[in-house]
Amino acid sequence: MSEHAENGDIEYDADTGIYRTTYDIEAESLSVRVLEAVAAIRNVDPTDLDPLDEYVDPDALNSIFGPTATKAGTHGSLSFAYEGLLVIIHSDGEVELREEV
Template sequence: MTDTPSGAVSNVCRSGDVSETVVMTVAEAKGVDPLELDPLYDVIDPDALNSLFQPSVGSPPAPMDLRFSMAGCEVVVRGDGEVLVTPPGTDEAPTAPVMSKDR
């Protein structure tokens, strides 16, 4: 895992879908129940997100980051399954998804 900015929440998706980890981490960062958040699909396609970050057996994690905004938070999903959420007021969140292959 990487250094977590002050006020940010970090979790790692160890099994299951990374989309669930995103929703749970955003809810934790905002201090709300996950059901109080607008649906993830309003921001990004959950199936595409899960497919993109599906671990490959015997392959190292892809060196990529995906950044997008959800519920006013900046969300970064890393190739190793780390989900980093920075709540509003901590950092300025991007307005559109951004994919980076180099970190």
């Protein structure tokens, strides 16, 4: 069963314990999207979170998954721990977040 976190664009799958959201690198900053998603899951203001750059370089994150001249054949993912969550970013625009164990 899928439930929604307070932020309507984050879905929670109770069976797997995974939160899912998407990003559009053409329209938003990926690093900001990660902050917003984590804040929504933790039910806090994004400014109350630890600085993201203590865990991952936000500029590098935006650059790695940013727009390129051609997206053909590009795929991959990157994961890092942040605020007790494992954050997994996929090049297809999906972001998974799950509690660290």
